[in-house]
Amino acid sequence: MNGRQGVILVAALLVSAGIGEAKAGPADPSILATIIKWTPLLAQGFALNIAMSFLAMAIGTAFGVALGLGQISVLAPVRASAWSVTQFFRNSPWLVLLFYCMLLLPFEFRIGDSFVSLPGWAKATVGLALPVMANVSELVRGAVQSIPSGQWEACEALAFTRLQTLRMVILPQCVKRMTPPWMNLYAILTVATPLTSVVGVSEAMTLTGDILSSEGRTELLVPMYLYLLLWFFAYCYPIALATVALERRFQVR
Amino acid sequence: MDLQPVWDWFRVLHATTGIKLTIFYDAFDRARFLNGFLTSIHLMALCLACSVAIGIVGAWVQGSQLKLLRAVTQAYIQFFRNTPPLVQLYFFYFALGSYLRITNAAGLEVPIVSNFVWAVICLSLYAGSFNIEIFRAGIEAVPKETVEAAEALGYSRLKAYAYVILPLAFRISLPALNNNLVNLVKTTTIAYAIAVPEMLYIANQIWSDELNVAEMMNVLLVIYVSLVGMLVYVMGRWERALRIPGYTP
Numbered sequence: 003m004n005g006r007q008g009v010i011l012v013a014a015l016l017v018s019a020g021i022g023e024a025k026a027g028p029a030d031p032s033i034l035a036t037i038i039k040w041t042p043l044l045a046q047g048f049a050l051n052i053a054m055s056f057l058a059m060a061i062g063t064a065f066g067v068a069l070g071l072g073q074i075s076v077l078a079p080v081r082a083s084a085w086s087v088t089q090f091f092r093n094s095p096w097l098v099l100l101f102y103c104m105l106l107l108p109f110e111f112r113i114g115d116s117f118v119s120l121p122g123w124a125k126a127t128v129g130l131a132l133p134v135m136a137n138v139s140e141l142v143r144g145a146v147q148s149i150p151s152g153q154w155e156a157c158e159a160l161a162f163t164r165l166q167t168l169r170m171v172i173l174p175q176c177v178k179r180m181t182p183p184w185m186n187l188y189a190i191l192t193v194a195t196p197l198t199s200v201v202g203v204s205e206a207m208t209l210t211g212d213i214l215s216s217e218g219r220t221e222l223l224v225p226m227y228l229y230l231l232l233w234f235f236a237y238c239y240p241i242a243l244a245t246v247a248l249e250r251r252f253q254v255r
Numbered sequence: 256m257d258l259q260p261v262w263d264w265f266r267v268l269h270a271t272t273g274i275k276l277t278i279f280y281d282a283f284d285r286a287r288f289l290n291g292f293l294t295s296i297h298l299m300a301l302c303l304a305c306s307v308a309i310g311i312v313g314a315w316v317q318g319s320q321l322k323l324l325r326a327v328t329q330a331y332i333q334f335f336r337n338t339p340p341l342v343q344l345y346f347f348y349f350a351l352g353s354y355l356r357i358t359n360a361a362g363l364e365v366p367i368v369s370n371f372v373w374a375v376i377c378l379s380l381y382a383g384s385f386n387i388e389i390f391r392a393g394i395e396a397v398p399k400e401t402v403e404a405a406e407a408l409g410y411s412r413l414k415a416y417a418y419v420i421l422p423l424a425f426r427i428s429l430p431a432l433n434n435n436l437v438n439l440v441k442t443t444t445i446a447y448a449i450a451v452p453e454m455l456y457i458a459n460q461i462w463s464d465e466l467n468v469a470e471m472m473n474v475l476l477v478i479y480v481s482l483v484g485m486l487v488y489v490m491g492r493w494e495r496a497l498r499i500p501g502y503t504p
Contacts, residue, residue, distance in 0.1 A: 010330045093483040094476050095441035098455060102476070105468045193339040200341070200448050207342060214349075223353050227346040231338045238337040 011232050018224040033225050040213045047206035048233055051195040054123060054205070058130035059188055065131070066138025073143045076164070084139070091136035096129075096194050103129030104201040123205075126198040130191060137187050145176035182249040189241045193234060206230060275467040278474065284461055291457030292478070298374060298443050298453055299482075303436055305379035310386025310432075314424075315416050317391050328387065335384035341445050343381060348373045348449045374446035382439040389435060393428030394420055426497050433490045437483050444479075454478065 019033040031039075072084030091099070103125050110119040149172050157167040199207035210230045214222060265279035278288040316328050335343065348370060355367045368376075397420050405415040447455045455475065462471040 011334060090476075090480060093437070093441070093480045093487075095444040095455075095479050097444040097447065098472070098475050098479060101455070101459075102472050106472065189337070193337070196339040196341045197445065200445075207339070207345070211345075220353050223350040224346075227342065227350045231334075231342055231346060234338045234342065235334065239333060242333070242337055 011228070011235055015225060015228045015232060018228055021221075021224070030219065033222060036217065036222060037225060037229055043209055043213065044206055044230070044233070047204065047209035050123060050203070050205045051192070052237070054127050054130065054195050054198065054203075055188070055192045057127045058134055059191055061127070061131040062134025062191075063138050063184075066135040067142055069135060069139035070142025070146075071168075073139060074146050088136045088139040088143075091132050092140065094133070096133050097197050097200065099132050100126060100129040100197055100201050103132070122201070123198065123203045126201060126203050130194060130198070134187065134191055138184070141180050141183055141187070142176065145179045146172055148179060149175055178252060182245050182252065185241055185245045185248070189238045189245070192238055192241075206233065275465060275470055276474070277465045277467065278461065278471075284465070287457055288454075288461065291452055291454040294371075294452055295443060295454040298371070298378075298446060298451070299440050301375045302378045302382060302439055302443060305375065306382035306386050306436075306439060307432075309379060309383025310390045311421065313383065313387035314390035314394055315413075317387065318394065318412075318416075331380075332384045332387055335381050336388075340378070340381045340442055341448060344374065344377045344445055344449060347377045370449045370451050371446075374443075374449060374451050378439065378443060378446070381442070382435060385435045385438075386432065389428050389431045390424060392431070393424035393426075396427045397423045426494075426499070429490070429494045429497070433487065433494070436490070437486060440483055440486055441479065
């Protein structure tokens, strides 16, 4: 694998710009000039996408690890409730969870006497963090269970407590096993951030729509959407390559 | 079967507790929600079938001798895997759809491909790109000796794929395929964005009319979680039914 796919996408963008050019009137500015004109605005929107993905990943990972450890708890009620929470959020559609958070979280809440307002993007981030949490929880459970049970027994023989075994022996190995799928999950989360445009967050997708309606030129549609796709591709493809490389490196042992 | 008592019970529920489930006791809401539900099921079924077909064909093409064909498939896979499905849907529906228009008898410009069909095309291509990789991994896990044995018995490449490699690879791929199909079922909700009247879209209409956001959201979550649960159950049963006793690749 190499950057060939990116080259193909850039070529498609240029070809579509050329086709658009042929359809445009002589007085209109060129397609490429229009795209370049709007690039700073699009970059701002894209920065919000990335910020939301970072935040949702951080929140989701923190809660997900806790939930995953709950799934391997020795206490049956903790195990059962952690399992059902995980399954629920893993099986519900991202968009429905987004709607849920957007419409049912308050737009401001009170701390003492002051009101703290909760902007749309923050609520959307919570909505995105929920499925991430459930997926991380499954990753943790899977990774812990993939460690040979002999190691648990060896630790027991060495008089480690359960907590010590987890902290000193099991979890350090899990981190390594979890990294590639965790990166994969991050890429999935990043390509899910445009969903927030549906619930009214002004990110790259919403801005693209705004740009297109303010320009009002149909020949701009294909190049502009391809341009937006290219932004995401340029961000996610390297992550995918790194994931594959890491997986390969960890496999050879 | 007369369900009127059931509907009446929900009306009483609203009167006594304020839980407003109009989709049960209001005949109009009931009819449109049922339509949305059926549209969702229709969308899911079509996308599931098409994406699996794309996966099977794509995995076969990936093993082709032609370098160009392999490169095109690889480009398709990487493009669909690494870009947002929602933007893909917009790209297909708004951008490509703007070119595919004809003028009808009344002199109006109408799209050739409806939004429902665009949703099926886009979601199938999206999930199909993952399915190709899943089947390819399954094919790679089929022992080389088995493939060589098929060759030695005079199977052509296509016949060996259809009768020997795919049946084994399919069994190996099932758990991963299962995961991806669950994902696909959940992703069908993005058809909402191009106004396909599926369940989320109808639910949105209903909660705008009846102001029962919380109830409808919970109904949606329960329905989706149970649909996914059903899919997981059926696929699990199928996985067990297909298992060859004693065979471990």
